Amino acid sequence: MLKTRQTKYTKAVQDYFKNYNHSSNHQALEYLQSFYPNLTATTVHRITERMVKNKVLGLAPLTINQIKRFDSNLVYHDHFHCRNCDLLRDINLPDHIVREIETLLNGCRLNGSLTISGVCQKCIKNKEVL
Ligand SMILES: [Zn+2]
């Protein structure tokens, strides 16, 4: 019985992150609790930790308040981070830009994904510019 419930929750968490990428444990819990009222923060935390360990879920850049969030896009990519609303957008910076940054760094090699920050279109439109 316990096992069935765990599997059900694991599946729900997996599906959640597929649909709402770059979310935190807390956002997943808030959403899923409307379907599974008995789901706890501990269970969500345990499931996401296991998924990260098994490499079926990645880590995304932290929120402005340093909250951990997850990435279901497991293919290497960079991010744009809105410093106003915390939106994360996947982006692939072209090779020539990476090379130019390396040149500016006198030949240091970039080998991790990059996060560039700014203000997203929606925030600019709503004049919520920092
Ligand atoms: Zn924004």
Ligand SMILES: [Zn+2]
């Ligand atoms: Zn991402």
